[in-house]
Amino acid sequence: xxxxxxxxxxxxxxxxxxxxxxxxxxxxxxxxxxxxxxxxxxxxxxxxxxxxxxxxxxxxxxxxxxxxxxxxxxxxxxxxxxxxxxxxxxxxxxxxxxxxxxxxxxxxxxxxxxxxxxxxxxxxxxxxxxxxxxxxxxxxxxxxxxxxxxxxxxxxxxxxxxxxxxxxxxxxxxxxxxxxxxxxxxxxxxxxxxxxxxxxxxxxxxxxxx
Ligand SMILES: [Fe+2]
Numbered sequence: 001x002x003x004x005x006x007x008x009x010x011x012x013x014x015x016x017x018x019x020x021x022x023x024x025x026x027x028x029x030x031x032x033x034x035x036x037x038x039x040x041x042x043x044x045x046x047x048x049x050x051x052x053x054x055x056x057x058x059x060x061x062x063x064x065x066x067x068x069x070x071x072x073x074x075x076x077x078x079x080x081x082x083x084x085x086x087x088x089x090x091x092x093x094x095x096x097x098x099x100x101x102x103x104x105x106x107x108x109x110x111x112x113x114x115x116x117x118x119x120x121x122x123x124x125x126x127x128x129x130x131x132x133x134x135x136x137x138x139x140x141x142x143x144x145x146x147x148x149x150x151x152x153x154x155x156x157x158x159x160x161x162x163x164x165x166x167x168x169x170x171x172x173x174x175x176x177x178x179x180x181x182x183x184x185x186x187x188x189x190x191x192x193x194x195x196x197x198x199x200x201x202x203x204x205x206x207x208x209x210x
Contacts, residue, residue: 001039002037002038003037003039003183004034005030005060005067006028006178006181007033009067009070010030010128011027011028011029011138012162014138014142015146016147016157017148017149019162020168020170021165021168022149022153032124038123039060042054053120055116059110059113060123062106062110063113066106066107066110069105069107070103071179072096072099073100074169074170075099075172075175076099077092077096077161078163078171080096081166081208082166084206084208107143111128111143113125144159145162146159148160172203180193
């Protein structure tokens with residue numbers, strides 16, 4: 001009900017020259033979603049009108065789901081690199097692949113979000129297919145990850161999940177930080193955050209043994 005959604009995943013997966021594992025950063029597709037707290041579900045019947053308000057709520061949900069699922073798409077392959085036990089690896093690969101299928105679906109859904117301004121709070125969803133947006137960085141029917149740099153800048157571009165560097169921006173601690181900034185955990189207890197942070201640190205500390 002109070003989300004601050006980072007939509008830089010949209011431009012990250014369209015970049016053919018940059019990768020967060022190389023320190024690159026990406027502009028958000030919907031800058032307004034970073035400038036406040038917005039509902040992604042109607043909080044009461046009052047949220048059902050006017051039309052562009054309830055549509056903005058649906059648009060926010062579309063981009064929020066994409067944000068969560070791209071996080072999962074990076075988290076599992078990142079953790080898999082630290083797994084020693086084959087059953088743990090099986091769990092990570094089996095769930096992680098499904099997160100990526102979720103991501104692709106929500107990426108497609110978010111692309112259907114109509115351009116509008118929410119008259120109740122001024123939140124703008126721009127037309128991502130028109131200047132100054134549009135082109136390969138924003139075009140809404142482009143939902144396959146663009147090939148980009150991977151492992152070394154000297155190698156040819158390849159279509160990959162990004163980031164996946166161990167304990168990098170796709171790691172467990174980074175994911176908890178991003179999802180907390182998103183507002184996903186608003187209202188949780190201090191104990192919740194303590195346990196979550198501890199689990200994430202332990203997960204990022206795991207290294208593959210032989
Ligand atoms: Fe998922």
